[in-house]
Amino acid sequence: MTNEHDAFTQDxxxxxxxxxxxxxxxLCYILKNVKAAVSRSAFIKILTDTELxxxxxxxxxxxxxxxxxxxxxxxxxxxxxxxxxxxxxxxADKLETDIxxxxxxxxxxxxxxxxxxxRLKGNVDYKIExxxxxxxxxxxxxxxxxxxxxxxxxxxxxxxxxxxxENFMKDPDKLYSGIINALTC
Numbered sequence: 001m002t003n004e005h006d007a008f009t010q011d012x013x014x015x016x017x018x019x020x021x022x023x024x025x026x027l028c029y030i031l032k033n034v035k036a037a038v039s040r041s042a043f044i045k046i047l048t049d050t051e052l053x054x055x056x057x058x059x060x061x062x063x064x065x066x067x068x069x070x071x072x073x074x075x076x077x078x079x080x081x082x083x084x085x086x087x088x089x090x091x092a093d094k095l096e097t098d099i100x101x102x103x104x105x106x107x108x109x110x111x112x113x114x115x116x117x118x119r120l121k122g123n124v125d126y127k128i129e130x131x132x133x134x135x136x137x138x139x140x141x142x143x144x145x146x147x148x149x150x151x152x153x154x155x156x157x158x159x160x161x162x163x164x165x166e167n168f169m170k171d172p173d174k175l176y177s178g179i180i181n182a183l184t185c
Contacts, residue, residue, distance in 0.1 A: 013051030015102040023053050023061040026099050028070055028092040030111050031084035040080040042114045050106045116180065117173035119143055124172040126165035128158070135161035139168045141176050149176055 017023050030046065031038060038046075040062060047053040053061075062082060065071040070088035074081045084092070096104065123142045128135055134156045141149040155161035168175060 015100050015106070016052045017057075017099065017103060020057060020061065020064075022099060023057050024064055024070070025091065025095045026052065026103065026107060027061055027065055027082075028084060028088045029096050029099060029104060030107055031071060031082060032089050032092040033108055034111050034115050036115055036119070037074065037081040037083045038111070038115060039118060040082070042111075042118055043082070046107060046110045046114050050110050052103050052107055113173075113177050113181070116177055123148075124169060126168055128155075128161045128165060130158075137161045137164045137168075139165070139172075139175065141172060149179065151175070 017026055026047075027043065030043070040059070043062060044055065044058050047058055048055050062071075062080070065082065065088065066073045068087075069085055070091055071082040071084055074083070125140045125142075127138045127140075129138070131154075134154055135158055137153045137155055139149075139151045139153070140147060153164060155164055
């Protein structure tokens with residue numbers, strides 16, 4: 001790989017990316033594999049939580065993807081969202097092996113969860129129904145009008161049902177991501 005160690009490496013762990021070129025390849029690789037728009041803030045979370053890339057390398061690399069036609073940029077909800085272009089897919093396909101396998105695996109493991117979490121914003125709800133023996137709490141996750149998950153739980157009393165619903169609303173991705181991870185890993 002060219003420019004082997006030209007990136008900031010503070011807080012970059014074992015298997016992390018230490019070249020600016022490598023950071024760009026990893027970003028293309030993530031975009032290609034998640035098959036969805038990824039926000040700038042999501043990239044920061046993915047790459048710093050995994051200790052794959054120094055914080056100060058992420059924004060310039062994302063900007064370079066846009067400038068070089070490897071990704072498109074759309075602003076929504078106060079954040080920049082990046083989507084891969086055909087040229088970006090080509091770069092990821094040709095150069096992904098320049099990125100260590102452990103880095104690719106770590107990045108995707110976190111990326112799928114973070115992207116799923118982003119998609120859940122504003123698409124969750126709960127409903128409480130009284131039954132003869134207690135209450136049912138129906139937890140729903142939707143995306144573009146499609147029900148992605150719907151779970152019905154029994155609660156002994158209204159207070160417990162309300163607690164289940166409110167806790168679900170505080171962190172719906174915890175349940176959704178937990179179920180997806182449990183069923184796909």
